[in-house]
Amino acid sequence: MTVKDLAIKLQEKPSLLIKKLMDMRIFANINQVLDEAVVTQICQKYGYQIKKAPDEEESLLLIHEQTDSPKDLQPRPPIVTLMGHVDHGKTSLLDAIRKTKVAESEHGGITQHIGAYRVSLPEGEITFLDTPGHEAFTAMRARGAKATDIVVLVVAADEGIMPQTQEAIDHARAAGVAIMVAINKIDKPQANIDKVKKHLSELNLTAEDWGGKTITVAVSAKTGQGIDNLLEMILLEAQMLELKANPAKIASGVVIEAKMAKGKGPVATLLVQNGTLRLNENIIVGRYYGKVRAMFDNRGQLVQEARPSFPAEVLGLSGVPEAGEKFFVISEEKTARDLALRRQEKEHQEQLKSTKRISLEDLYSQIKAGRLKEIKLVIKSDVQGSLQAIKDVLNKLNISEIKLDIIHEGVGNINASDVILAVASNALILGFHVDSDDRAKELITKEGVDVRIYNVIYELGNDIKAAIEGMLEPKLKKIFIGKAEVRKVFKVSRTGTVAGCFIIKGKIMRSNIINLVRNGEVAFEGKISSLKRFKDDAREVAEGFDCGITLAGFDDFKEGDLIEAYEIEKIARKLE
Incomplete structure (x- = not known):
């Protein structure tokens, strides 16, 4: 999204938006494309949340994500x-x-x-x-x-x-x-x-x-x-x-196994989970695509279709997918091919980056985005007594807001099974006086799993405590910014009701939340939808100046009302 596009969405002058970006130490012209993180920050400053629009792939696969009508579902x-x-x-x-x-x-x-x-x-x-x-x-x-x-x-x-x-x-x-x-x-x-x-x-x-x-x-x-x-x-x-599925839908499912077969090329066993897979349909499977040239059941007999929960060996793919890859039927072969090529390019770009699974360090970014309210752990210890001591320490940290979930525990070195479970569950691995076996080390490096080895239990506890503290909802504190008195009420054809105000203390900012106070009581709490000096939009208006204010969801202004402006400060909480 460019600066100009964002300004239109926010109903803000591009020049004021560029100034706001400069305040954030971001120097951009009107046609410069802003990355998602910057757009999110700006929108938050204006009191908006952003919702990501579906990309081309998500739009193509939307039909598979749609909830089926109960009348279309049949037992499987x-x-x-x-x-x-x-x-x-x-x-x-x-x-x-x-x-x-x-x-x-x-x-x-x-x-x-x-x-x-x-x-x-x-x-x-x-x-x-x-x-x-x-x-x-x-x-x-x-x-x-x-x-x-x-x-x-x-x-x-x-x-x-x-x-x-x-x-x-x-x-x-x-x-x-x-x-x-x-x-x-x-x-x-x-x-x-x-x-x-x-x-x-x-x-x-x-x-x-x-x-x-x-x-x-x-x-x-x-x-x-x-x-x-x-x-x-x-x-x-x-x-x-x-268990139910919709056999009338176009098919989707998962790869059970795949191989390169002599004289046949790529062969994949597909398990249909919803819909019905038929001969000659176009499919996308991970980074590969193809047309269903032939289908065999587990007796090796040719079949014309595969219904929900039906496993079928399929010929016609452009490559050998991995077990666990999802497949989807796509209406056009060219669309399936183009999507596969985009996935291959995306995978190549991701391989160039250093991929890493969840770690204690990146918990905070996920927390801020509201995506995480639990910590999943795999714990391995040298002896059973140490394992129990670790669990006792962690139990003392556990509180109702945050789920601390030990999905697997055991005595002995960290093995491949532990790492695979951590990858699938997005979990951290904690070890106490243990090492990782050779295959586990290979997987840890390949998958980028965060493995923490400790020799002192309280250090383990402190790391998890810090992570939990970062996940706690912060205390919210209202900081008084300024106060305005409503002295005139205007009806404007396009804008609605505007309060003509005089700033009697501090300042009023466009991004503030407000309380409208009437006869000593709060009559409305909400957000400013517009703030103007004369006919110009204003980011803020200082004490001793007049301004026009409209509020989102409120227009019943009366002369003598007070508009109190606040900012919300988030204060990090600590475990006692």
């Missing part, structure tokens, strides 16, 4: 991810479901590995995502994708809760998805289902038969025992979640 199958400790049987359980249910429903069809597959039951369908562990699940979420409705936490009946189990729980909770539990390996002699349920209850995952709300099913991937019950419970949970 749940999308399920299995998570848990590495040796507790996630893959075996998926294989058992695939062999017993997918084969039955597909009449001997061979299941293709496309990262997702469907199970058909008399009561409904389920889509399973075959993601390699909770790190991949959260890495997808870090790209803005929420592909999963339900997480089934797989816990071995003979081993119980393990470190990766706790990590999986924290990753699922951070994603805000429903959690069910499958207690696997119940065929083993050492299986102890009640012991597992006891440990789960300590993690606020109390089984329904123990008086809690967590659906918990005992299964054996080896014998097939309990699998039917597990699938029924998934469909029951899905009914409670009331």
Whole structure:
């Protein structure tokens, strides 16, 4: 926006606006383009807030963001991810479901590995995502994708809760998805289902038969025992979640996995989340575009369309997108291509900058913009005792206005899983007497995650305290600027009612808030909409001078009214 454009919007003379900019040590001519931060500052000085207009990309994708009418929504199958400790049987359980249910429903069809597959039951369908562990699940979420409705936490009946189990729980909770539990390996002699349920209850995952709300099913991937019950419970949970989509809409969704296939080129498994994806439609996927040349289901069969919750392997993209990238159908191929090129250029420009995730230092800028009212933390410590001491210190800092959210805690060095969770959740990582393993260090550097390592607990507490203090709403103090007396009231055809005033104390500024006082009581509080000396706009009028004042939202002036002008001073608050 140029100085001239801004002056028109603010109904201010360009010369006065240029003077205001000079007061801010910004030297600009009438045709100079101002950056967004400067425009925001100027608007605030004039008592206005700015709302960013949608850019070309946002306008193109607006149809996908529009809320669907309830009458257009239809139930859709749940999308399920299995998570848990590495040796507790996630893959075996998926294989058992695939062999017993997918084969039955597909009449001997061979299941293709496309990262997702469907199970058909008399009561409904389920889509399973075959993601390699909770790190991949959260890495997808870090790209803005929420592909999963339900997480089934797989816990071995003979081993119980393990470190990766706790990590999986924290990753699922951070994603805000429903959690069910499958207690696997119940065929083993050492299986102890009640012991597992006891440990789960300590993690606020109390089984329904123990008086809690967590659906918990005992299964054996080896014998097939309990699998039917597990699938029924998934469909029951899905009914409670009331999962719906609009199949009549043009499609949007997420990439589950993608690869470069010999003889086929780029191949991507797309999960449709809303709408229906059809052959020959144009799509944009991250920085790539394409036309849907062919679609295959998880049996490798050609399909003409993919409805909500349907995973399909798609050919025709210009490149290999990353898992977690969102896709959208675009009406024109040229539009999709141009948008992809703009995204590529934008990504290139961002790579040239030093990118960094949220840090304690940049909390303040987000706070001022009103975008942040919580601090998310991942905490790792050398021993359990230190971890508890850190939590005690942080609990003393926590107040009702600010949410201090520990999304994951653990004993041991910072690992890749911790970093991926921090990236997806925009969290800080705090370590006490620990280091980062090699893969974690690579990710920390690549993603720009703020990791703070401490050797003294009170230093950790002081850093977080400073961040919280910056997030507290400041105290507001009214500073008296001046007072004017209404001596004449005029009716002006275009302007409305104007108060002819005389400044009896201090000064009146166009940017002030005012109290209109009548008979010793405040009759109106608001903002000045115009301030004039004779016929000229004025930024301020000093004591002993006449002026004309109009108020935003008030025109019932009477002679003898007093207009008191104030500025609001914001005073930073401190924790006691």
